[in-house]
Amino acid sequence: MDPHKVFLMLVLPWLVAATTDSTPACKIRITRKGLELVKQEGLRFVEQELENLTIPDLSGNEGKFQYTISNVTVTDLQLALSDLHFQPKQHFVFYINNASISLSFQRKLLFWVFYDIGSINASAEGVFIKTEVRMAKDMAGRLKIANMTCEASIGDMQADFDGTLSSVYGFLGSFLITGMRYLLNRQICPLLNHAGLVLLNSVLNTVPVRKAVDNHTGIDYALLSDPDVTYDTLDMNFKGMFFHLKNENDTLPNLAVSPVIKEQDRMVYVGLSEYFFDSAIYAYYKADVLKINITEEKMPKDLELLLRTTYFGNILLLKPEIASAPLKLEFQVSSPPRFIIKPQSTTISVTATADIFLVPTDLPPEQLSSITMELKLGAKVLMKGKKLQVQLDVKRFRMYSNQSALESLALIPLQNPLKTLLQLVVMPIINERTKQGVEIPVPEGMDFIKETVTNHAGYIVIGGDIHFSTSLRDVIEKYRTAPSPQPTAAE
Template identity: 50%
Template sequence: MTSCLLSVLFVLPLVSSIMAAVEHAGCKIRITDKGLEMLKLETQKFVEEELSNISMPEMKGEEGRFQYTISDIKIRELNLTHVDLQFIPDIGLMFDVQNSSISLTFYRQILYWFFYDTGNINASADGVNINTALNLIRDDDGRLKINNITCEARINKMRAEFSGTLGRVYDFLASILTTGMRFLLNKKICPALDHAALVHVNGMLETIPVRTEVDSYIGIDYSLIDDPVVTSRSLDMHFRGMFFELANQNDSLVNYAVDPIIREYDRMVYLALSEFFFDSGMYSYYKAGLFQTDIVNDKMSKDLEMLLRTTYFGTIMMLNPAIVEAPISLQLAVNSPPKTTIKTSGATVVMTAIVKVILLPPGLSPVQLSSMTMVFKVKLFSSFRFKIFSNLSALESLALIPLQAPLKTMLQMSVVPLINSKSLVQHLNCSECVCVCVCVCVCVCVCGFIVIGANLHFSKGLREMITGSNVTESDTNAI
């Protein structure tokens, strides 16, 4: 019994430390194999553009009495007919090209005895096979990064067609030239793709901020908290998904919320947002002082002012009849961070606020007529309900019943739009997301988190995104 107890005492701190080290994601994104179909087309275009820009060195040589120089080698066309993009479990992505072809043209200069001939050569590489594997990781700053690339390229055969006066005579040189060309092309394909992935694509990924301002009050941290999780059907990315106050960026909530779980594969992309995602946003706005307002003078409707004066007329007369005409103010301040609850029925934000009715006599100190506690629930993008009671007595709570209708109207016009406009989903957008359009979207509430599934298409190609990111980066450096 004693040994068992000692074992438990030894294991408990270890388990506690492991649990403390595990950080739940506030936001998760899943790209499914259906999403890869869209990415495959963009990847194919990008690879074709990269291979089209391959620069080939000049070739010189001798064969018997023949001396030749091959220059101005250009790739005219790529026909990537059998292309596949798929997930590699625990590694990343594989881009595979099989049985494709490449058309080239180059300029020849041939000297045979005293005959000198020049002309163009059209060549084609057939049976082009390229297999590329990308290892995806999280870098030190929390960005997605291509860690390394494994590439294998092979060209089965190459043909050349000569033109010019002595074109037919030189046909026997074709095997020599095409062998050299095939060797050079084989050696150039993988370095070109390596450079494209590790320099161009990683360069674009480095321009994506992982901490950015949402507005003048709060910012968001959507850095990756671990390496992407890759299975045969999907790629899952776990983001911190945490908002913070710009004035005090180290003051943030601890994530004790349920870790979002995405079980679906039917859509191209899934986005899961936990209660922590919304709570951290509400907490940041609360700390920034946005959930408080002072309704006075022109901000207060005449009907509400008349109702307040009628309700507290007796109190004012007992205090000082001389200040009965003084301006009246309604101060509302949320006294604790709002709490989000997500259930299958929807997402609800619960807030508690102190409402004070204050008289503002000119030249005198403000006079507090009443203090009330208001608890209200806002169903995001939907309904709103609240209750109000006096902090002084149950009798005054009964007297406040006539105030409920105008206060509810006032809150629906002021607080509810504030919460919905700050409901934070829109603030996931980064500058690069303008390249993606949502075609079909479905939202499902699960206990503790929301899952949004969507089908997408690109409004910009990968090349345009890389070019745009380079322009943005150079403009920033110039500033």
């Protein structure tokens, strides 16, 4: 055998597998506009965290003074200047400049035989905070804050003293303020590191990775690589593959074109390839749920009459009690449909069978015929909140008999009535199922608004803005005590 052919036979399966594993069917881009909204919500979160600063009690001796400072609380916070921006290749940079923090605390002072208690109001001015956050995928394919660096400094700190010993506080004041400044400065970064690595990661845990969509299928949203960050965007590549829950390894290889997102005008963009939809249809096909039964009471009367007329000869050969039995149509997809995305249209090619039965009471159904149908369905992709939905309608329809060409000719009068049945009865049932939708991989509390859908050759791009339907704080509080999700065997 030709050595080149041998080489191709050995290498080609590996290349296909490698392409399948590394080709994303779902891409998400966050732009600067989206980051600005995240900054606003994140700033509220940082304010709430800093307001909960816990500063330990301070006590000791200074010459003839004995002092204790306790119950330190933040009374006011002014974050005048702040910014959040992308930093290539995996980072966010967040900084606060020229902020002020007002504090109050209790004092107990002993000077010789004089004992004094009371409160002190202090303010930290010129507070500077800078954090760098590195994003990465974890072992399960989930987006995580992998690392944080933090710098914090306080430009100036002042305190107002009153009480019986106020005349001598000047001596002790600078010492106490220096101590308070040191303690406050040491608390800021640990608090923010915990907020990011623990609390914000608990929000990222709400993004679906590999989960059930319904009783039949699941979806795999594992990240294929670390996010790619430029000065203007953050791009994430997801597997975007559906699977049959009872046989998770029986999946289609991803040979589709990968989505390409070039736009930056909206806050968020989601790119979905044909494979995303094909894998969904394939999973439902393997679950054997792509079938619908239409009983006689749901048929238009003219269709029932046409069916009985068309198969009158077959019915005559049956027993009288069977010949008068109700009719039933059983529609079933005979091969996995194909989702086709073009710049001007989105369609699904379907080959199905329509089996026609008489259904006598207390007797087995009697099949009259089996019809092959070829359909082209128009597909409209929608985003509602963060659920992706597809609405279908019949664009083209033709049918022929599996028995003979002669019977195919006899079926011509059934063409339009059956198409009408599909449009008025079958498609509403299917659309009611697809209305349930599937979530895209974004954290809980975030929803899409003002969506637009753009078709390309082999993929679609959904652009939109986002808003927080639930505050970041509320999501964190909901999952604060919940354990981190355990990866499944498949993860």
